[in-house]
Amino acid sequence: MASEYVSLQNIKFLLHDVHRVEDLMQYPLYADYDGDSIDMIIDTLKELADEYLFPYLEECDRFEVQYENGKVKVHPQILKVMQMMGENGWIGAPYPVEVGGMQLPHMVAILNEYIFAAANNNLNGYPSLTMGAAGLIISFGNEELIETYLEKMLTGKWQGTMALTEPQAGSSLSDITTIAVPTYAGHYQIKGTKTFISAGDYEGIENVVHLTLAKIEGAPAGAKGISLFVVPKSRVGADGKLQPNGVATAGIFHKLGQRGYVTTQLALGDDDNCHGYLVGEPHHGLAYMFQMMNASRISVGSHGAGIASAAYHASLEFARERTQGRRWNDRDLTLPQTEIVNHPDIRRMLFMQKAIAEGGLSLVLQCTRYEDLHAVSDGEEKEKYYLLLELLTPLVKTFPADAGIQSVSHGLQVLGGSGFCEDYPLEQYYRDIRIMSIYEGTTGMQSLDLLGRKVQLNKGLAFKLFLGEMQQTMAEAADMPELQKYAGQLKSEVEKLVGVTKHLGKIAATGDIELFLADATPYQQMFSLVAIAWQWLKQGITANKVLQAQEKQGDDLKFYQSKLHTLKFFYVYELPKTEALAAAITSGENLTVLKDDDLLI
Amino acid sequence: MKIAILLKQVPVKDATLELSGDNTWIDEDDVQFEINDSDHYGLAEALNIAKANDGEVTVVTMGPDRVKDSIKQALAKGAHKAIHIDDEEMSSTDPLTRAKVIAEAIKDENFDLILSGLQSDDFGYGQTGVLIAEILGMPHATLVVETEILEGKIKVKRELEGGWFQNAELPLPALLSIQSGLTDIPYATIKGIMMAKKKPVAEVDADDLGVDLDTGAFKLQKIYTPVKSKETVVLDGDADSIVSQLIDKLKNEAKVL
Numbered sequence: 001m002a003s004e005y006v007s008l009q010n011i012k013f014l015l016h017d018v019h020r021v022e023d024l025m026q027y028p029l030y031a032d033y034d035g036d037s038i039d040m041i042i043d044t045l046k047e048l049a050d051e052y053l054f055p056y057l058e059e060c061d062r063f064e065v066q067y068e069n070g071k072v073k074v075h076p077q078i079l080k081v082m083q084m085m086g087e088n089g090w091i092g093a094p095y096p097v098e099v100g101g102m103q104l105p106h107m108v109a110i111l112n113e114y115i116f117a118a119a120n121n122n123l124n125g126y127p128s129l130t131m132g133a134a135g136l137i138i139s140f141g142n143e144e145l146i147e148t149y150l151e152k153m154l155t156g157k158w159q160g161t162m163a164l165t166e167p168q169a170g171s172s173l174s175d176i177t178t179i180a181v182p183t184y185a186g187h188y189q190i191k192g193t194k195t196f197i198s199a200g201d202y203e204g205i206e207n208v209v210h211l212t213l214a215k216i217e218g219a220p221a222g223a224k225g226i227s228l229f230v231v232p233k234s235r236v237g238a239d240g241k242l243q244p245n246g247v248a249t250a251g252i253f254h255k256l257g258q259r260g261y262v263t264t265q266l267a268l269g270d271d272d273n274c275h276g277y278l279v280g281e282p283h284h285g286l287a288y289m290f291q292m293m294n295a296s297r298i299s300v301g302s303h304g305a306g307i308a309s310a311a312y313h314a315s316l317e318f319a320r321e322r323t324q325g326r327r328w329n330d331r332d333l334t335l336p337q338t339e340i341v342n343h344p345d346i347r348r349m350l351f352m353q354k355a356i357a358e359g360g361l362s363l364v365l366q367c368t369r370y371e372d373l374h375a376v377s378d379g380e381e382k383e384k385y386y387l388l389l390e391l392l393t394p395l396v397k398t399f400p401a402d403a404g405i406q407s408v409s410h411g412l413q414v415l416g417g418s419g420f421c422e423d424y425p426l427e428q429y430y431r432d433i434r435i436m437s438i439y440e441g442t443t444g445m446q447s448l449d450l451l452g453r454k455v456q457l458n459k460g461l462a463f464k465l466f467l468g469e470m471q472q473t474m475a476e477a478a479d480m481p482e483l484q485k486y487a488g489q490l491k492s493e494v495e496k497l498v499g500v501t502k503h504l505g506k507i508a509a510t511g512d513i514e515l516f517l518a519d520a521t522p523y524q525q526m527f528s529l530v531a532i533a534w535q536w537l538k539q540g541i542t543a544n545k546v547l548q549a550q551e552k553q554g555d556d557l558k559f560y561q562s563k564l565h566t567l568k569f570f571y572v573y574e575l576p577k578t579e580a581l582a583a584a585i586t587s588g589e590n591l592t593v594l595k596d597d598d599l600l601i
Numbered sequence: 602m603k604i605a606i607l608l609k610q611v612p613v614k615d616a617t618l619e620l621s622g623d624n625t626w627i628d629e630d631d632v633q634f635e636i637n638d639s640d641h642y643g644l645a646e647a648l649n650i651a652k653a654n655d656g657e658v659t660v661v662t663m664g665p666d667r668v669k670d671s672i673k674q675a676l677a678k679g680a681h682k683a684i685h686i687d688d689e690e691m692s693s694t695d696p697l698t699r700a701k702v703i704a705e706a707i708k709d710e711n712f713d714l715i716l717s718g719l720q721s722d723d724f725g726y727g728q729t730g731v732l733i734a735e736i737l738g739m740p741h742a743t744l745v746v747e748t749e750i751l752e753g754k755i756k757v758k759r760e761l762e763g764g765w766f767q768n769a770e771l772p773l774p775a776l777l778s779i780q781s782g783l784t785d786i787p788y789a790t791i792k793g794i795m796m797a798k799k800k801p802v803a804e805v806d807a808d809d810l811g812v813d814l815d816t817g818a819f820k821l822q823k824i825y826t827p828v829k830s831k832e833t834v835v836l837d838g839d840a841d842s843i844v845s846q847l848i849d850k851l852k853n854e855a856k857v858l
């Protein structure tokens with residue numbers, strides 16, 4: 001078992017120095033917070049993760065969730081985590097004080113997700129989903145829903161879920177068939193099947209509240225006909241007591257990873273007695289659900305970065321202890337073997353892990369900063385932050401997931417044969433992180449969203465604003481002799497990205513949408529590399545300022561030197577990969593679009 | 602009910618410690634500090650008793666300015682107020698002197714109950730609490746694993762050696778040192794952290810209390826890393842020769858034969 005999974009120094013560097021969380025405190029919404037209280041919050045989250053999550057990482061995986069006679073048995077620690085998170089106010093933390101929250105900036109709240117996912121990605125989802133589901137009720141629910149559900153969910157007594165996916169409708173939610181029939185009593189009768197529902201049911205929890213997408217009988221086809229309902233496992237009867245609500249758990253899924261995080265198949269209304277309570281207006285359900293989905297996408301990004309961080313720490317620890325072979329310039333075989341951390345190939349893999357984990361977290365904090373600034377600003381400013389966040393959401397979901405998988409794979413490789421075995425956590429991290437590219441919209445769907453919608457958002461204004469943000473960073477870096485070269489490199493990468501975007505724009509103008517979108521994923525990968533390079537340049541600027549001041553010593557000094565070194569590593573080893581992606585996208589060969597003859601044989 | 606918890610700040614558990622130039626303490630420059638581990642249990646018990654008896658918990662901490670961080674943490678975990686006995690010079694490591702200073706600083710507070718952890722992770726004397734009880738003329742109990750407040754007295758269960766327990770009743774005011782692991786340790790909440798900023802922290806200067814800080818009765822002479830005193834010897838040769846070498850060593854060096 002590795003001893004560490006995140007670096008508090010890195011978290012605080014990114015939060016305070018690079019992304020300047022203190023800027024938010026000039027706004028009344030966040031005025032109660034200051035740097036000190038935020039550090040105490042971060043320290044407390046780490047203490048909680050050390051106590052409640054990290055020690056159970058392996059157990060949650062080995063003692064997989066069980067399903068017997070319609071009942072789901074999970075690791076008992078889940079109930080303890082839910083109780084602790086509820087009683088200590090963490091589930092409601094980002095919500096307004098009036099509804100029992102603490103108005104915690106999103107930049108800080110997301111670190112809860114990050115630290116907990118790094119500590120144990122089998123446990124953090126339970127409170128996290130409850131938080132998101134409660135958020136929908138706060139934003140769009142009527143007084144009765146708030147009265148009935150909110151307090152129970154925010155205190156961790158009732159679990160929340162998002163119930164979207166159906167067997168025939170995963171990526172394509174407009175094809176859901178769960179039906180909602182209005183009744184004279186005011187509620188709806190719900191009938192349908194929901195699949196892959198996380199935290200959908202488990203023994204010991206008082207109730208599970210499914211925020212469910214369904215179509216009201218006679219609704220228009222497609223996304224415009226989708227409504228949002230609260231469908232509880234047990235409904236509150238006239239006597240105030242809980243009674244079964246026709247939500248049956250038909251089974252659970254046995255998975256590659258996250259084996260302690262239950263994924264359920266739900267049968268709604270098989271007994272024609274499943275009440276659903278409409279949230280907000282009919283037919284607006286998907287738009288409402290996007291509030292939770294957008295937040296969840298940033299969360300998934302933070303989870304990917306978190307697991308990548310845990311894997312990095314575990315690999316580094318191993319590489320510092322394991323001795324094997326000698327350095328190639330030391331051929332004296334009577335010398336003891338060297339620690340593998342001294343071999344360039346191992347160092348390459350470790351720097352790659354670090355570059356992805358810390359670059360990914362930086363992008364997560366950048367996005368939540370936009371989210372917070374959006375919450376406190378008005379007019380054009382508000383629109384600006386909205387557009388930036390919309391544009392970056394598919395990237396912040398996808399990069400830490402996809403590149404995170406690669407980085408954990410490198411981390412496993414660092415351990416050699418031990419990486420493949422259960423004695424070390426790398427094989428579990430490798431399995432656990434794999435889902436990040438699939439749920440909350442697959443990488444493919446995120447890429448389509450980026451190219452097909454976000455880049456063109458508001459006639460391309462979102463994209464332009466993003467270029468402006470990068471421009472600012474490049475200008476600042478260009479004034480620093482140590483960073484000039486990298487500012488220049490990023491500038492030409494940005495030009496390349498703009499060129500490729502224009503090339504694709506021309507294809508879109510021909511009306512051949514399938515061809516236009518065919519290479520959405522390579523485009524997203526290219527875009528992500530540029531966005532992460534931007535984040536590394538930002539970190540480099542901050543680190544360089546500290547180094548120039550010459551006030552740091554010892555491990556502190558090394559921290560900043562390591563930041564600059566990792567920036568260089570990213571620019572030398574990762575960023576140039578855009579060249580191959582751009583070449584494929586602009587080749588004009590159209591090798592993936594289905595022609596008359598299918599050559600996939 | 603007025604409850605005090607004596608809480609100490611010590612170097613973090615995994616800190617790499619370097620000796621100071623004069624070999625009487627550690628070089629604090631690159632070291633981070635935290636609340637002494639066993640004091641968390643004292644704080645937890647203080648908060649539990651306060652909750653059940655409408656009490657108020659005061660954190661009492663002696664040390665330089667850096668200890669304010671630990672005080673703030675204890676306040677964020679639920680303590681109501683604090684007394685910081687400012688001792689910038691860390692003038693004495695003598696538990697008796699420190700006990701005298703603390704006793705002097707808190708004697709007018711008239712606490713009904715004073716709790717401490719089992720011992721500090723740095724010096725590990727485990728004496729400060731007991732000495733304070735003596736100075737203030739209070740009954741005390743150590744290694745306490747259970748408490749129950751009764752009218753004007755407290756019932757405690759003490760953990761003795763060999764799986765034995767002792768039950769005792771002490772009239773209040775009293776001082777207890779709490780055995781680690783007695784209860785779940787408290788964690789800060791966001792609300793607690795925000796409220797901690799507004800909770801009162803009284804500042805008392807150790808120099809102003811009229812206690813002689815340099816009695817000379819106790820002197821810390823030297824701190825040093827353990828000197829390696831064991832050595833493994835590998836016996837070479839064939840089985841017969843190894844056996845005779847071993848018998849020789851057991852007879853003449855270890856003197857066990």
Ligand SMILES: Cc1cc2nc3c(=O)[nH]c(=O)nc-3n(C[C@H](O)[C@H](O)[C@H](O)COP(=O)(O)OP(=O)(O)OC[C@H]3O[C@@H](n4cnc5c(N)ncnc54)[C@H](O)[C@@H]3O)c2cc1C
Pocket residue numbers: 161162163164165167169170171172195196197198199255263435438439440441442443444445
């Ligand atoms: C462990 C786990 C937990 C989950 N938790 C939840 C949950 O809590 N709530 C919930 O509602 N759902 C949940 N899901 C469902 C998850 O969101 C879906 O699995 C995901 O959206 C993909 O849908 P699908 O599995 O039906 O795959 P499909 O949609 O069938 O996709 C298969 C492949 O086709 C690609 N594809 C699909 N359509 C297109 C297209 N138009 N163009 C190009 N490529 C396309 C996809 O990118 C993917 O690679 C969970 C899934 C898992 C495995």
